[in-house]
Amino acid sequence: MGRSSKDKRDIYYRLAKEEGWRARSAFKLLQLDQEFNLFTGVNRAVDLCAAPGSWSQVLSRKLRGQEEKAEKGEEVKIVAVDLQAMAPLPGVTQIQGDITKVSTAQEIIRHFEGQPADLVVCDGAPDVTGLHDVDEYIQAQLLLAALNITTHVLKPGGTFVAKIFRGKDVTLLYSQLKIFFSGVTCAKPRSSRNSSIEAFVVCQNYSPPEGYVPNMSNPLLDHSYDVDFNQLDGPNRVIVPFLACGDLSAFDSDRTYPLQLHADKQYQYTPPAQPPICPPYQQACHLRKNNLLSREDALSVGPSQRPEPP
Ligand code: SAM
Secondary structure, three states: OOOOHHHHHOHHHHHHHHHOOOOOOHHHHHHHHHHHOOOOOOOEEEEEOOOOOHHHHHHHHHHHOOHHHHHHOOOOEEEEEEOOOOOOOOOEEEEEOOOOOHHHHHHHHHHOOOOOEEEEEEOOOOOOOOOHHHHHHHHHHHHHHHHHHHHHHEEEEEEEEEEEEOOOOHHHHHHHHHHHEEEEEEEEEOOOOOOOOEEEEEEEEEOOOOOOOOOOOOOOOOOOOOOOHHHOOOOOOOOOOEEEEOOOOOOOOOOOOOOOOEOOEOOOOOOOOOOOOOOOOHHHHHHHHOOOOOOHHHHHOOHHHOOOOO
16 A cells, blocks of 8 residues: 555544644544533543553643643643553653553552542554454453443543444443443544444443442443342343534545645645554564464464564
């Protein structure tokens, strides 16, 4: 693929580079904010599954850029968590860790000096296998892990935003979220392709069941706390509002646009703002480039014996 053909095919990929975002996903959070006003009054925010960091960039620019906060002397704290290392960002503390671990929750709380977060966002995604059922299942598990860690760190009344795959079991996830939040909306930003089952749950007003003790077990399997599932109509069926968001004049992520967008501005290729510093696919790229992928000896050697990636 030529350097500019992806720019043509994916307008948000191109705009991300031109505006200095590390990934096109930045626009998804910006468009969610347009609809839900997510950042008002937020001083402590957590970005779960943050690498390469475009959502953290949005948090950093939006929260730290608010002049009235600086005037009032309010301190903004942002914590980004990912399994992968991420290039540094101004005002963002990184935790290289796993969101399924209670130790990660403890580390976040330590950084906030015992104060709870106002906002938790999670754009987490497992490596997609292409097997839809498996991908949906793993995504759901990641969302529940994000919900679990959120119950440790979020303040009552706080907001949780997370990526969700609208697969066949999605109503079960909605009902789970409704136990912890009085407002749950499924939102589809214009920068998220219609052809993708991806959407985002915006969960407002965190209000856990009385006596709920945060834990890291899977809440879908753990019914040890006292919640009346029968109050829900049908088998845990909850209908949540579905909202398309992002200005209607915004670019359509499913369309292909010409490289020359404006008559008065010549197209110029822009390199990515910040490529991932140590992506998990680096090893595979190296093996493929050197025609080593199909060789048994390449796959059977242990990590320390593998050739150093470029
Ligand atoms: N929001 C990011 C941005 O705007 O740059 C993109 C996130 S990317 C789609 C998904 C990330 O989820 C990957 O970086 C991956 O390492 C992370 N991830 C997946 N499982 C995780 C886990 N259990 N703990 C922490 N991070 C995880």
